[in-house]
Amino acid sequence: MEFCPKCKSMMFPIEGSLKCKKCGYVKEKEEAPELVSKATREEREVTVLEGNIDEGLPTTKVKCPECDNTTAYWWLRQLRSADESETRFFKCTKCGYTWREYD
Secondary structure, X not given: OOEOOOOOOEEEEEOOEEXXXXXXXXEOOOOOOOOOOOOOHHHOOOOOOOOOOOOOOOXXXXXXXXXXXXXXXXXXXXXXXXXXXXXXXXXXXXXXXXXXXXX
């Protein structure tokens, strides 16, 4: 994150440069740091649970789509940007099937 040297507002990347939306100051390409693009969902690998670490997780009443058991462990993971809600995951206490809740 970089701030405008004139008005101290946050600067935004626009076409390889940084621009202040408040006063219009532009930091040219040769001055601007290398901008990093966000990874797409396909490029990210999400680890849900490894091994047998589900002990101690809270449980809830929810129907397993694989075995129809009605109890599952649950946990939350932040998969998208911080301003979007977390994703809730479930793991069946009987068969171990793992799935996520979609809003």
